[in-house]
Amino acid sequence: MRTSRSLAVKKASDIRPLPVLRETMDYLWHLLNSSEYPFEIVHDFIFDRTRSVRQDLSIQNLVNDQAIGIYEDVIKFHILSHQRLARSCQDSDASSLCYLNTEQMMKCLLSLFDMYHTIHKINSQSNKEAEYYSFFVLLHMGCKIPKMANSLSFWYSQLPASIVRSKEMIFARTILRCYHLGNFKRFFCMIADEATELQLCLVEPFLNEVRARALMYLNHSGYKLQHHPLTHLSDILMIEELELEDLCRICGLEISRSGDTKAFAPKQTTFSLPTPLSKSSGIYISREIKR
Template identity: 25%
Template structure:
């Protein structure tokens, strides 16, 4: 069997010269690659994703970017393009998603080590997690949450494998990570737990992590929420979610409607009585919603509100089990957290505190 030699990229441009020349000639530039949106003036080009054919040759060094160039590419996409408001966010997301996918491919082709891979993948995880929340209410033709979830899970799994590889190295070499690297890892580990809320794999991983990670404040909070969910204590889950930091809190939005549905169903059994009602003020606090959203929940699952809308009447036989869970939405308490941050700084993991 022929063993292919490892090729390291030598290109210092976001887009290699050969691809840039071809795409300019064929007018294949994206809106964000034209200078100030002018269709006839090329601006900053970024290497686009292309699928590799089965018989494709190993790319030449000049057609692959260096690690430094890949890092600058990620920073450019998650700052300049992310904040470009000339077009709706879903179009910026599509562009960034495609270009980051090519960065991931070059990581694999060049066989970067665990530390190199982690530094490039962590911002991608943050971008996908944020976009999953920001675009959650968009129609399927503008944003497909399943594809975003799939790529987010792939990036998380790849990053967690790299963390494990570094843990194994440290046992033999005493090669300790920096404080900043450790903080980034704890944040990503916490994000993984919340994104995989309800899965046994996430809980098993959490229990097997190094003690210093398990004792981290953010991770302990996220893992505690996941344990409470596993134990069926949804009240503590709901109370804990708003305490999570920005992006992790945003990730939890995709789980909230499922949790609300379970709560409402539990209440139809716990308060099943023709004479008994539950105050809406209590349910509003418990479900983290405003009155119009609570009314929507009741309509969706066939739960009766009293005429004055100050109480809810639960009857277990009336609960509509066949109803679809309401689609995830942007939540006021999460919006408040995101308004207080400078997004590129957070997505690039330069600031992670609560």
């Protein structure tokens, strides 16, 4: 596969009409699960071509249901890539791909929201709007996106009431609130019970960051004599006990053992939030993405 990092200025004859752009996206979707090449190479190939598709849509100023469907598929590609790249991040090159993928996802979302606003003027609406607005909220959990000029509260106030009251947005706002307040049990229970397939893909790369924050709270706020059994914590944080033990050690926590029970004592001064965190394997819920 060959990729090109630059999108040259196109001649009018090179600009593809909407039906061709739809066919292009369908072809790219077919390639997404290709096993012939490493995913990083497949991602790079599709990444460049989805940018070109968006450029053709922009040049023609196409804003209709079909164009919106293409944008939604591009964002879905970035979300699935967000998950798969995070699982394989082992070096600086992979980390760079993760950053670029997230950056493009944000740009696509903002462009999509403008398109939603435009079709609202003709009393049209996408049935996926609420979920796609929720993605923007969930991305604020990772603290790896550019700061907004205005607060999220102001952004909420600009949205249609039907979107703000939707179950997808209520879920996203509640998850973000639990994250900031340290309500980790509710955080993971809600993800397990209520997240859509794509919401789950989007938050998975942030889960070990949340787990590390939970360990920090427990370490700083607990009593020295009140040890925290890993078996109990693994249930709350929805992570296998062996992975939790690895995460504890990465954070500088010393694990003690009494019989078959492993635990850590609070107030350990060696604790620190690692950067970067180990890759996450999710919350062990068997879910299959269906397009």
